[in-house]
Amino acid sequence: MTPRRIIRDENTLYGRWHFEDTGIPIAAIRADASARIDAFEETYRAAGLTDEDIEMALEFDFPDVRKAELYAQYVVATVACSCGEASHLTLSGFSEGEVECSCGRLWRVCIELEPAGQNGQRSRTCPPV
Numbered sequence: 001m002t003p004r005r006i007i008r009d010e011n012t013l014y015g016r017w018h019f020e021d022t023g024i025p026i027a028a029i030r031a032d033a034s035a036r037i038d039a040f041e042e043t044y045r046a047a048g049l050t051d052e053d054i055e056m057a058l059e060f061d062f063p064d065v066r067k068a069e070l071y072a073q074y075v076v077a078t079v080a081c082s083c084g085e086a087s088h089l090t091l092s093g094f095s096e097g098e099v100e101c102s103c104g105r106l107w108r109v110c111i112e113l114e115p116a117g118q119n120g121q122r123s124r125t126c127p128p129v
Contacts, residue, residue: 003050003053004019004020004021004022004049004053004056005019005020006018006019006020006056006057006060007019007020008025008065010019013025015063015065017060017062019049019053019057020050022023022047022049024044024047024084026057026060026062028096029044029054029058030058030060031059033058041054045107068111068113068115069113070095070111070112072091072093072095072111073092074090074091074092074093075090075091075092075111076088076089076091076128077089077090077091077099077109079099079107079109081101081105082105083101083102083103083105085101085102085103086105087099087100087101087102087107089109091109091111094112095110096109096110096111096114097107097109
């Protein structure tokens, strides 16, 4: 049996990659496999996928289809100022904002998105938490 095609259609599943003629997103299969959910294959077999389909989903190389973006819906941050005081900031719908410490220092908070690496290689430019 020939494995199903993996397709992407903006009008189906919000543009997620999925198997043709199904509502099964490739990302869901990969997430279940990564989470090591017991017998996840059986669930997808019961939904009509073959072992070849499941293997193809696990090996699928997601191509770029848009520019990566970050949408900060709601972010709460605490700025620990160098003076020892802490100030709180809430961002809603924006990726940056400013907070003034009681000592008078003004801090700009920016939320950015950048690739962490490719092919399992991680780059770390953000300071450790």
